Amino acid sequence: MPKLNGAPLDCGAALERWGAMVFRLAWHTLGCREDAEDAAQEVFVSLVQSKSTFRDEEHLQRWLVRCTIHRCRNLSLSAWRRHTVPLPERWDVPAYGSDPMDQSVSEAVGRLPTPYRQAVCLHYVEGYTALEIGRLLGCPRGTVLSRLSRARTLLRTYLKEEVL
Structure with a gap:
């Protein structure tokens, strides 16, 4: 036990x-x-x-x-x-709200590579800081910040594709 x-x-x-x-x-x-x-x-x-x-x-x-x-x-x-x-x-994964834009963001997050999706989930959904995420994932804070930055860049790209 x-x-x-x-x-x-x-x-x-x-x-x-x-x-x-x-x-x-x-x-x-x-x-x-x-x-x-x-x-x-x-x-x-x-x-x-x-x-x-x-x-x-x-x-x-x-x-x-x-x-x-x-x-x-x-x-x-x-x-x-x-x-x-x-x-x-x-x-x-259900949208974070009833707004159709929330649904598109949820779908865009679903397209992210797994390490980026985990960082986004832990930071934006669960509210952890980059340092805490680094401790949880066993990687340096800088790696977490890079993953979050790259995830945001990919999300911008995915959401722009959807608009066009």
């Missing part, structure tokens, strides 16, 4: 607190609701089965983000996924 500060971890409380974040990150990474649900479920099953001791809630949160990214990577590289044909409109 995992522990937090030496005491047994309430995994139900962890699911309540970080379940939505894990699911959103998986959804933005994989672009498919069903795969995101599977990945998020596997992350919390791993937490329940873990014998890790977490120093504090930030340590637990970082572990959940890293575990989510690893699960998504494993799922996207699996032989099963490489041999399946996606449905015509795979990127089904």
Whole structure:
């Protein structure tokens, strides 16, 4: 059983607190609701089965983000996924609002490469700073800033294409 500060971890409380974040990150990474649900479920099953001791809630949160990214990577590289044909409109993340422009932004984010999509999700949706994202992803702050900058450039290009 995992522990937090030496005491047994309430995994139900962890699911309540970080379940939505894990699911959103998986959804933005994989672009498919069903795969995101599977990945998020596997992350919390791993937490329940873990014998890790977490120093504090930030340590637990970082572990959940890293575990989510690893699960998504494993799922996207699996032989099963490489041999399946996606449905015509795979990127089904709902728009951030009811405005049609929000829908086009959501679709443009879905076209970004995975590392850029993860950085955008963690920064703009979850509200993390570049330094925090770097800690979560295990990369330097400068790399995160580059990914965000390149993602914004690609988003501008995608959105201009849509207007034309």
